[in-house]
Amino acid sequence: MNILEANHVTKRYAEHTALNDVSISIPKQSIFGLLGPNGAGKTTLIRIVNQIIMADEGQVLINGEKLEPKHIGVIGYLPEERGLYKKMKVGEQLLYLAQLKGLSTPEAKRRIKFWLDKLGLYDWAGKKVEDLSKGMAQKIQFIATVLHEPQLLILDEPFSGFDPVNANLIKDEIFELREKGATVIFSTHRMESVEQLCDHIALINKSQKILDGPKNDIRNSYKLNQYEVTFKGTLQSGVSLSVLKEEVSDMGLNKAIIESKNGESPNELLKELINKIEVHSFVEIIPSINDIFINIVKGGQS
């Protein structure tokens, strides 16, 4: 079951097309990375899902239903450009934002207390936001995003501006929410920052989706059959392998990057290596999403 499906979504502006026939499916309880460089169209897609803007063509389904105003309560959105009312007290502000999402006042108050307690901010409820440190304000923003217990959390560039301690804290909270059933979308241009968090990804470049699917499948399908070997002895290309690069490592060991010639399995490669050298380590090189992205974009250009 997919919590979110975008089918052939297109959004045009006067001078350019922000999204061109983009389709993605986001499975329930996944952590989905919406990746691509700045200006690729990620924020446009997110804004469409949040009903801030409307798609020119295509449709968006939430839990199989056509996107409607009532789905506002299903989604928790932390935009890239985010802030709070500086002159408003923390508690009042969270209450206001929760009420806008449709929570009743007593329920909202209960949850605000819970979250402020959890993130150690309870004493600050009566303070104005301008009196808070930047890190605290970020935590408040996060609380505001999750207060109404959204099924779908959309975080646009979530870790930009977060200090590492807060970033980790928020990551833990996000995993916990996922355990409880929430689905999370990370949107970022810094692919390495969320790569290890995501289980599904979609790559967007120049208003088009260029790749999507489960992260591991993608990485496997872009495997280059390359391995890093540290060893003693001398290594030369052979029947099943060719040496791409060789260098001297420390402690009298050498290091090489080898490639299988005809898609031989690691075991077959090892068999040949063992006959030639003393193998100290043997690791398959799996490309990062960033590498895959660059690869595809460059391939597309040439």
Next chain:
Amino acid sequence: MKQIFLVLKREYLTRVKKKSFLLATLLTPLVLPTIIFAIVYFSTKDKDSRHDEILVLDESGYFSEVFDASGYDFTYVTGDLEERKKTFQTEGAFGLLYIPSLDLSDISVTRFEGFQFYSETNPSIRTMERLERSIETRLEDLKLQRSGLDQDIISKLQVNANLTTYNITEEGEAKESNSGLSFAIGYGTGFLIYMFIFVYGSQIMQSVLDEKTSRIVEVIVSSVRPFQLMMGKVLGVGAVGFTQLLIWIVLIATLSTVGLGILAGNSDVLMEAASQQVPQEALTQQQEMAAKITAMIATVPVTKILLCFLFYFLGAYFLYGALYAAVGSAVDSLQDAQQFMFPIVIPIIASIMAMFFVLDDPNGGMAITLSLIPFTSPIIMMARIPFGVPDWQLALSMVLLIAGFVGAIYVAGRIYRIGILMYGVKVNWKIMKKWFTMKV
């Protein structure tokens, strides 16, 4: 609807809870009359206390002891004009009035020339008018005497007539009216609307800008439609203005009732306070005055004026409030807002300037035209209403104003929904137009 109400509530409460609101609301009805009183007091006091000297060089000999322009001392001098011109300043005099020798033998001469006034700085127009008036009166008196009438008859010939104005009501009843009071009400209500547009219009703009600069707006519009946000804001800030207005009306009504009450003669209190030093006559005079004022107020169609005022007040507020919101959404800072403020401010200022002419001629062509155009009608129509406006004009003006503010809200809403999400765009009119036509 619930969303609009939530936004409205926040805008309202955050403002009303501020100490500055409480102070402004409670103090203005007290401070404003005090300031007006102080200005009047000091301007009269200033005049009384200044004793600049004006030298009078009267070669005709007719003008001894005629001048009485308050604020100046007159000293009669003799001698040569050229000489006096050079020396009067060093003698510490403010001015030199020269009256040439005059020939009054021919009674048919009506034009007299050659009066001159010398001073370092220009005297006020009032002073000049008084001096001219004094000279004219004196010459008129002299001519009347020459024509053979004696002073006693002359003073008997001077009369004083008062015109009492009546308005015929629809029932055919003649009601005593008072142009002075109509003027005051028209001016007062028109000016209130003017002030509120400025004060609360810029509050809306500031509020929109704050949401933009604090970057909270995208969080908000993920749960509220931009139009709802804008309307909630306009209504919320408007409700603040309305609250303030109501408190003022109540305060002023209470204060003036109490004031009139004291004037009218809570006689016992007054008597005691005066401890019989005030003659009985003065008291009855005061009572009469209070009765007159009360009667005068009773001639004014209070309910009609109040209802019209509320309507035009709200209409003007919605019309301009929406436009202010659009400007706030389009820019990144207050400085950038200036260029877009200009076309909004122009009709407001034009209205307040035209209001004086309208008060002078409440049923003239300009008055009628401006009281129909939605951008100027709130202020101009309020200036006209106390003088009486034909029903069809009032109805047309109201319909047009409703159309005007609905249109303004529509236009503003379309700019707003795009503007609030745009950062760092160098906005000009062309871009605004594009936003207006853009699909969301």
